[in-house]
Amino acid sequence: MSSHASTVDPKKAELWDTHHHSHDVISTRTLGYFLYLLSDGMLFATLFAAYGVLSYQHSYFGGPTPAEFVKPWYTFAQTIALFLSVLAYGFGMNALKHKNKSGLINGMLAAFVLGVVFLVLDIHDMSHLYSMGITLASSGGMSAFMVLTQVHATHIFFGLIWILVMMAQVMTKGFTEETVGRLLTLRMFWHLQAVIWVFVYIFVYLWGYIS
Amino acid sequence: MLVDLPGGWSPLLGRLAWSQIPYANPILAPLFVAVVIGAIIVLGLITYYGKWTYLWKEWLTTVDHKKLGVMYIIIGLVMLFRGFIDGLMIRTQQVWAVGPHSSGVFGSLHGYLTPFHFGQVYSAHGLIMILLAATPLLVGFMNIIVPIQIGARDMAYPYLNALGLWITAAAAALIMISLFVGDFAHNGWFEYAPIFEMQYSPGVGVDYWIWTLQLVALGTTLGGINILATIIKMRAPGMSWGKLPIFVWASLSANVIALTSFPALQVALGLVAADRYLGAHFFTAGMGGNLMLYTNLFWIWGHPEVYFVILPAFGMMSEIFPTFSEKPLFGYITMVLASMAIAGVSWLVWLHHFFTMGAGPYVNTAFSVATMLVGIPTGVKVFNWAFTMYRGRLTFNAAMLWAIGALFLLLIGGMTGMMLAIPAINYMVHNSVFVVAHFHSMLLVIVYAIFGSVLYWFPKVFGFKLDEFWAKTMFWLFSAGTALVFVPMYMLGFMGMTRRLEYVFNTGWQPYLDVMEFGIVVYTLSVLAFFILLYVSVRDHAKNRVGADAWGTSRSLEWMTHSPVPFYNFAVLPHINERDEVAWRRQHGIDNVRPEHYEDIHMPNNTGVAIILGGLTFVLGFALTWRIWWLCIVSLLAIIVLMIVRSFRGDPGYIITGAELQRMEEEAYRREAQIADSHHSHPVSGGVVGNAMAYQRNDSSK
Structure with a gap:
């Protein structure tokens, strides 16, 4: 093991990069963004762990539990809105493949509107709970419930701002390397938030409803 | 908000008031005067020599990974000094305040620090040493060395790199300002539930602690993404995974840990903040909170973090030993596997920080065994270093002494670590x-x-x-x-x-x-x-x-380019043929071969956005600490707007022409030739010593 076997003939070896290869900007950016999304996934995993620890009967300290106020059909409507938003974004990205600018804008607009529907339903739900006196200060269990769902909603909120910014950039700049790269990373972000919502819906809302 | 604040609060200044400035403290007040005088002198000198433009253009707005790395290291050294002063204060208090007859000054019954002040000192010492000294120092070295070692011109995301630096700087500034404005946390650097709750720690100390750590976590996550993407995407042609320098492998494994573990810390801190700011009950003693949830979440990050800081250090040792043993690193593959194994096991051991939680014999046994497993890959590393030195031609210069010292300390620390891994001893x-x-x-x-x-x-x-x-x-x-x-x-x-x-x-x-x-x-x-x-x-x-190869026995790619490294790193990117490319070229006498022609290269422009965003995150952290809500909203909005504006402008970068490159390269070669003339020839010795293969030193006198 003391030396690494030499396999290249030094007389003929290629010493410099003569092919002038350039790095693919879009693939480098999407890789970095994928890594960021991994850390975002870890963030939600930790929040789910906290929710798991704080969703025992005693965590609610005799106060309200999700079983008392969760309406599965209401949150199902949120689910459909968010999924349709991701679908609309997907149609927009399909238009991007055909360099169809108006198709992309329409898809993103639909994704934006459906995302707003999701967020409005969420805010309405939260204000309804607040009017019943249920806040994150009610008990440890309610703290975990509120923070997990609202951290997800915050992600949706910033995603919506991002969609608006990207619509403006596509309209002013067209399909450049930068805008296309950002459209791809936004798609990854938007899709991941929908995937996380699946877990929120099942483990927080449905499980909370039946337990 | 939802919590009752003890003490005053005003819409304009939040909890900030004159009474929060410790001007009557006999230690802090003179220090503050000294800091102000020092700052005036430094700023005056910069103005006197007219260096503001230079500072702004060359350093504060730079996206060059080497300058950013140097600034990371400067932050790290400054904070290392601050943390050392804290350590000095702790030692002095403990040697002074022994027994009931020990004297007391400055309002303290024994010694010179009141319990509250002493608590702040050891809390700040721990937090600073781990997160604002060790971490920036290591990130700084990774920043400087990794791109050069893989033959890249910069990091994958130069602007993000600058942003990570300035967010780290904002965190350092936040903890420093806690000296003179308000208090710092006094419950230990990793805090305990529920003592950090509002009713037990009503001051701003815990809030400073939350936002300092939160900023460090953000900066380190961004830096981690950058280094990972750089290693995956920016390697020079020919550099397959098996030819990666060992420090790059160490950085890779460390940043896998950083990327996956820091979110757990951010959540733990976020939940503490929810408790303290919004009245949530995550970690309260009543109302359904769970105290040990905090400790678990913190150490789920905390233990991987320990390996996040030790793995790059192992990587550094793995570079120093071969260079000054004049031998290739022993057991490259096992070294890589050991780094990855340590990164993996780092996730399975967090409970050993609190065996006394009382999780029961089965849980404690599992974590005890997992902790002892760490000894296997670490032992592999120790033996690899020993065998690297075995029958090598050792040069005991200062760098080598530090590396050998690290090896001995690792033995002591590792052995006591194995003792602590046994719950029966740990309880004692x-x-x-x-x-x-x-x-x-x-x-x-x-x-x-x-x-x-x-x-x-x-x-x-x-x-x-x-x-x-x-x-x-x-x-x-x-x-x-x-x-x-x-x-x-x-x-x-x-x-x-x-x-x-x-x-x-x-x-x-x-x-x-x-x-x-x-x-x-x-x-x-x-x-x-x-x-x-x-x-x-x-x-x-x-x-x-020195010339390009400063030590004459170096092995990896950073020693191929000039010293100091030009801002473009490599005029022509090298094609990698062997694992220790520089040593291989030297051995075969082709280390002086220069590229035949130079092509245009594309470089990123400097930007002032990163330092402004860093400043805004500092303002945000300060406003959150003092609950100045209008300032929180303003700074957060400013951050968002600035990011959007920058995304519209983008960075087209600029081109250095091949002719310009050739001119700069020829000047660098001329400078190196002068250095070689002024020195006497390097010591020359044979190629094979004992049974160990040793590459020849470069004899510049030939």
Whole structure:
């Protein structure tokens, strides 16, 4: 093991990069963004762990539990809105493949509107709970419930701002390397938030409803 | 908001008031005056010499990974000094406040620090040393070295790199300002539930702690993404995974840990903030909160973090040993596997920080075994380093001394770590200074590796070597200090001295505490030696200039380009043929082959956005700490708007033409030839020593 076997003939070896290869900007950016999304996934995993620890009967300290106020059909409507938003974004990205600018804008607009529907339903739900006196200060269990769902909603909120910014950039700049790269990373972000919502819906809302 | 604030609150200034400035404190007030005078002198000197434009154009707005790395290291060294002063204060209080007859000054019954102030000092010491000294120092080295070692011109995302630096700087500024405005946390650097809750810690100390850590976590996550993407995407042609320099592998494994573990810390801190700001009940003693949830979440990050800081240090040692043993690293593959194994196991051991939680014998056994597993890959590394040196041609210069010192400390720290991994022993010494001595041994491995690396890579970054005499003086003083402080500390731990005592009740421990105080004085001398080292080296820099291969026996790619490294790193990217490319080229006499022609290269522009965003995150952290809500909203909006504006502008970068490159390269070669003429020839020796293969040194006199 003391030396690494030499396999290249030094007389003929290629010493410099003569092919002038350039790095693919879009693939480098999407890789970095994928890594960021991994850390975002870890963030939600930790929040789910906290929710798991704080969703025992005693965590609610005799106060309200999700079983008392969760309406599965209401949150199902949120689910459909968010999924349709991701679908609309997907149609927009399909238009991007055909360099169809108006198709992309329409898809993103639909994704934006459906995302707003999701967020409005969420805010309405939260204000309804607040009017019943249920806040994150009610008990440890309610703290975990509120923070997990609202951290997800915050992600949706910033995603919506991002969609608006990207619509403006596509309209002013067209399909450049930068805008296309950002459209791809936004798609990854938007899709991941929908995937996380699946877990929120099942483990927080449905499980909370039946337990 | 939802919580009742003790004390006043105004819409304009939040909780901030004149009474929060500790101008009557006999320690802080003179320090504040000294800091103000020092700042005026520095700013005055910059103005006098007209360096503001230079500073702004060349440093504050730079996206060059080497300059950003240097600034990371400067932040790290400044914070290391601050953390050292905290350590000095802790030692002095403990040697003073022993027994009921010990005197007290400055309003303290015993010693010179009140319990509340002492609590802030040790909390700040821990947080600063781990997250604002070790972490920026290591991130700085990764920033400088990784792109050059893989043959890249910059990081994958130069602007993000600058952003990470300035967010880290904002965190350092936030913890420094807590000295003079309000208090810092006094419950230990990792805090405990529920004492950090509002009703037990009503001041702003815990809030400073939350937002400082939150900013460090953000900066480190961004940096981690950057380094991972750089290693995956930016490698020079021919550099397959098997040819990656070992420090790059160490950085890769460390940043896998950073990327996956820091979100857990961010959540833990976010939930503490929810408790303190919104009245949530995550970690409260009643209302359905769970105290140990906090401890678990914190250490799920905390233990991987320990390996996040030790793995790059291992990588540094793996670079220094082969260079000064004149042999390739022994067991490259096993070294890579060991790094990855440590990164993996780091996730399975967090509970050993609180075996006493009472999770039961099965849980404790599982975590005990997992903790002992860490010893296997670490042992592999230790043996690999030993076999690298075995029958090598050793050069005992200062860098090598630091690396060998790190090896010995690793043995001590590792062995005591194995002891602590046994729950039966752990119950006996839990929260004693034995534990403190153990993790200081481990963290000093990092400090030793860092000082070794400062000496090793300094000529690459600045073009001249540091003074050997003062570097060795510093090493021996530092090592003497280490022995004098931590050997008695291990002993006191066995005698039952618990950690964080602001008053030591047992007068029988006085002799040990005296030795430790003497040790910290020796440490202080080593700090002085470090300052002298910097002064002497800068004064004599003309004598100590070096060429590309500063040590004559270097192996990896950073030694192929000029010293100091030009801003474009490589005029023409090298094609990689072998694992130790530089050593291989030297062995075959092709290390002086220059590229035949130069092509245009594309570089990113400087940007002032990163430092402005860093400043805004500082304002946001300060406003959150003091609950100045309007300022929170303004700074957050400013951050969002600035990011959107920048995304519209983008960065087209600029082109350096091939002709321009050729001119700069020829000048660099001419400079190197002058240096080679002014030095006598390098020592020459045979190729094979004993049974060990040794690559020949470059003989520049031929």
